[in-house]
Amino acid sequence: MRTIDDEQTARWNGPAGQAWVEAQAVLDEMFRPFEDLLVEGVSTERGGRLLDVGCGTGSTTVAAAQRLGAQGSCVGIDISDPMIAAARARAEREGVPARFVLANAQDHAFEPTAFDTIISRFGVMFFGDPVAAFTNLRRAATHDAEVRFVAWRSAAENPFMTTAERAAAPFLPNLPARLPDAPGQFGFADASRVRRILAESGWTGIDIRAVDAVCTLPESELVRYFTLFGPLGLILREADEQTRAHVIETVRAAFEVYVQGAEVRYAAACWLVTARA
Template sequence: MEPTGRAADRTDREAAGKTIGKAIGKAGDEQAARWNGPAGNAWVEAQDMVDALFAPLEELLVEAVPAGQGGRVLDVGCGTGGTTVALARRLGAEGECVGVDISGPMVEAARARAAREDARASFVRADAQDHVFEPAVFDAVVSRFGVMFFEDPVRAFTNLRRAAKENAGLRFIVWRDIAENAFMTTAERAAAPLLPDLPERRPDAPGQFALADADRVRRLLEESGWAGIELRPVDAACVLPETELIPYFSRFGPVGIALRETDERTLRRVVETVRAAFDPFVHGAEVRFTAACWQIDASASGG
């Protein structure tokens, strides 16, 4: 017999929930595969360059934590641990910064970095969206470009809220609108005619610009239990040695992924075409661009 009335509604909701759950699970598996494969390895290989490139944004996160007062801070999407170690130094001898990242290669690199620098930093390889953190233990939660890849942002930020102490601060840096960050899409725009299978960017999908919409960010955080939400536009001046430009765009992003599987002739054509497209950003021995970002602050208050 077919279910009817409320029973039918419940059956439909359960079926929909299972479908959504499967979709999220599949997408989560894709993210894990990406960051534990070539993408994660690329970040490890280029960690010094990336750290130098985004140093101005790291400073914004470090200054959110009182110097020398100890405490525990959670660094979400910690990557190779540069920000985590900097925060640990900021906290002082009585403090600890915990980094969490889904990428095994990057967590290993982060642990090695912390050991070299004798930093009070520890690392967890896990998906911050689902990891069971000890409740109410962190005095602050921070992230530099590490929270845009969640399949279910409300679930993720709710999980982070549970891990935060009452009145703990949240600060993260994300990219603003794609139109304001021409440098970040120059490679794929230039390469598109030569690489027709480049993935299309989908608004609100996990990825670099998933949290570009200020209204959406406020709604996600409010639904996750965060209060006192403030967004401040940040325009960071970033500098890259010109000698690092080709390694940069051939390693990262959609073009970097596609080039790992293309033939040598196409690779040469793409590199030549894309390098020329970056000419407006090249000034002698330096590549300069502005990273148009949001600095987002919130508080774990109100219960």
Template sequence: MNDTDSQAVRWNGPAGNAWADSQALIDELFRPIERLLVEHVPPGHVLDVGCGTGSTTVAAVQRLGTAGRATGIDISAPMLAAARARADRAGVAGQTGFVEADAQDHAFDAGTFDTVMSRFGVMFFADFVRAFTNLRRSGTPGAGLRMIVWRDIADNPYMEVAETAARPLLQDMPVRDPHAPGQFALSDPEVVDRILRDSGWTGIGVDPVDLVCTLPESELVGYFTRFGPVGLALTDTDAETRARVIDVVRPAFDPFVDGADVRFTAACWLVTARASDR
């Protein structure tokens, strides 16, 4: 199975279902990141790459009002179903569209989008230069790129608490490869710069941002048992092992617990660029 196929299986299975089922929790968790992403999106047609359940897609349209429309693209059918329902509830279905496809290879109409944006949706491509070249061609001349990706995992200790604590009990859990498509694949700013230049983007900026994210402590167990490497590993484990993992992992998060909340700093890159006309 190649990288593209494995991502499709993942996001149309347990991972995609977890995001769709927990969209309200994830929306609030990443609200500061969503605000940063959409606050400077100019009027026009926006492409939201890896749009997931559509929170950022709808947020962009709501910010732009009648001056904007947005298209979300994702490979996850369950997440896109949630996105379409969200747009309906928000009363912006007429200004939004959603496409189930891989943005790396999808045949976009050239010169369609004024802005290409993404919140954590561009780190999973099998071929980054091919993907960002395709996205550039989808844009109008000088189209803007605005995306948020994770910095290094060392800058995001919260993200490895669960797997570090659970690994002695889940020894078959895969070890992260920071260079493979995945959460931290674009954590090196030099790599990001090179990919975008090779893909025909100019005026590239890769700026660090640190945003405080919060979730209710009462949701913490549900969070780490459904998301990330531990969540995936627990999909096929027995009830006894699951209970032991919870007993071990929950205390490991204590440094991040503040009363009724769990707080962590999301260390990210805000990446901006412009499409060249080549």
């Protein structure tokens, strides 16, 4: 029987992971406000042993390593082989001694009390068993460690993120539905659920704060963006050429409200979550 974790592993080692690698420069720039928010909160006085959960292609891990300097030790973990390969190449290219682990943070055998800071930029919403995952991360944390992550608020508060699937739905009846509380982009939309997950995992001093940021991407990258990512990106590659062309035209028109000249701008509604081990 195929588990949620199996599905996530297959997804992020398949087209979804490869899409992130292909578009990493655009995505990193688009999510820069949240990377900056996380990295600016990394204390250089805590000991400098940092874990980046769901590190993807390594942008946040490398930025944290640059902030901590030579005294720091940064590790990124992700289940996606293509993204971890890209992260390792990035660190080598930028001369940063960050280390990357290909594994699932939910059950990876971390060294106990190995980290005094744990961060994540949109990487913790995909766990099949989030309580088990955050329990495992707490074991990997020192007794006074801090976890600090950014997760999306609700789909209703982030209409940009569902524009493509809403516009394409009449033409693609098999579009995957987003299920409340299921692993995925909006899996941590319910703040009370997030608080409960952390509390049951043994974390304390939980603080959940709404943060909003304006994100941008070049208009020239818009079509590539919505054809690669989200539910539409997963299914569009299976459509025939005529349907695909019609969907792209329709969806591009639906995004026009976000286009300002050569730039696409939208408001991203997220949670900034912090807690102590």
